[in-house]
Amino acid sequence: MSSLTSYLLVSALLFSIGLAGALTRRSAILVLIGIELMLNAANLNFIAFWRYGPDPEALTGVMFAIFSIGIAAAEAAVGLGIILAVYRHSKTTELDQMNSMKG
Amino acid sequence: MTATFLILAAITVAGTLVAMTMRNLIHCVLALTLGFAGLAALYLQLGAQFVGLTQVLVYVGAVAILAVFVIMMTQHPTQTNESIVSASWIAGGLVAAVVFAVLGWAIVSSSIAQGMLPSRAEATVQPIGDALMHKYVLPLEIMGLLLTAALIGAVVVAMQEKRRAA
Numbered sequence: 001m002s003s004l005t006s007y008l009l010v011s012a013l014l015f016s017i018g019l020a021g022a023l024t025r026r027s028a029i030l031v032l033i034g035i036e037l038m039l040n041a042a043n044l045n046f047i048a049f050w051r052y053g054p055d056p057e058a059l060t061g062v063m064f065a066i067f068s069i070g071i072a073a074a075e076a077a078v079g080l081g082i083i084l085a086v087y088r089h090s091k092t093t094e095l096d097q098m099n100s101m102k103g
Numbered sequence: 104m105t106a107t108f109l110i111l112a113a114i115t116v117a118g119t120l121v122a123m124t125m126r127n128l129i130h131c132v133l134a135l136t137l138g139f140a141g142l143a144a145l146y147l148q149l150g151a152q153f154v155g156l157t158q159v160l161v162y163v164g165a166v167a168i169l170a171v172f173v174i175m176m177t178q179h180p181t182q183t184n185e186s187i188v189s190a191s192w193i194a195g196g197l198v199a200a201v202v203f204a205v206l207g208w209a210i211v212s213s214s215i216a217q218g219m220l221p222s223r224a225e226a227t228v229q230p231i232g233d234a235l236m237h238k239y240v241l242p243l244e245i246m247g248l249l250l251t252a253a254l255i256g257a258v259v260v261a262m263q264e265k266r267r268a269a
Contacts, residue, residue, distance in 0.1 A: 003108070003221065008210045010112045010145075014119060016203035021123035023195030024188045029128060029174055033135060036166065037119055040142055043154075051149045056222040059234050065154050066231075069161050070246050074253035076166045080173045081257035087177045088264075096189055 007048035015041035028086070028093045032079045039072045107148060115141030126187050128174045136167045150225040 018037030025031055043065045050061025087093055090100070118138030125131045139162040146155035189195070235243050 005210055006108065006112070007145075007149075009207060010116065012203055012206035012210060013116055014142075015206065016199045017116070017119050017123055019202055020196055020199035023198060024192040025123070026185075026187060026189050027128060029170060029177075030123070030131060033131070033170060034123065036162075037123075037135075037138075040139070040162070043158075044142065044145065047146055047149050047151045047154060050151070050226075051221055053222075059226060059230060062151055062154055062226045062231060063234060063239055065151070066157060066235075067242060067246060069154070069157055070250060073161050073165065074250050076169060077257040078253050078260070080169055081261035083173055084176065084261040093177045094185075 004048060004052040008045065011041045011044040011048065014038075014044065026094045026096055028083050028095050028098070029080070031095065032076065032083070035079075036072060036076060039068060039075075043068050108145075111141050111144045111148060114138075115145060128178065129171065132167055132170050132174065135170075136163050139163050139167065153226060153228050153231050 015038050018034040018041060020034075021037065022031045022034030025034065046061040046065040046068070050056060050059070050065075053061065083093060086098060090098055092098065115138050118134050118136075118141055122131045122135035122138055125134060139158065143155045143158040143163065146152075146158055
């Protein structure tokens, strides 16, 4: 088993853990964190392929990972802001109790 | 496959796994921080220093702290014994397991990953800065604009609504 394969397997495992968290947890905060984990798994793939790829001097994978981290930070800020706004209306962060569009 | 990689991968996977299963949300974020730090160490091990340090700053620093703030602002102090998983958790877990099985099968059986050797290249800060300032300057500016807009938007969304006068 080559080393790239093991990095890709770790990344797939991280993605699945994030997906399981996002699909099964009731807390909206943890669902958001699960989505962040999936983005991080993609970043690990970018870095691993950059390192093992044919043209590492072009820095493409590193650049993509940097921009992806920036996008994920913006997404986390907006998501947590929305969770706060919803909490102010419905007094809950449990997803199955958020059942009305108009508080 | 070295011992360093095995230890770092174990820390990362264990941290994230614990983060997704704990009942107390603060403990979840603590374990998540460990997972993110392990991931940053994996980036460093792969030779991507700048991305590893950015990961520490952005995730271990900013995102985890932000999540802790939101948890502290929204949690009730009383411990409830309600379930932490949704009613359809079996289906969700099954979907995640199937996704992992398919991904793992594709990775192990693919011929691309075999025989690829790690390059000696290291992404030091200087070539990254050069690339960001020349080749990728337009995406960088758009990124700055997006981050500004997103952060202002987050503040506006989360701001206490003013009661309208009359």
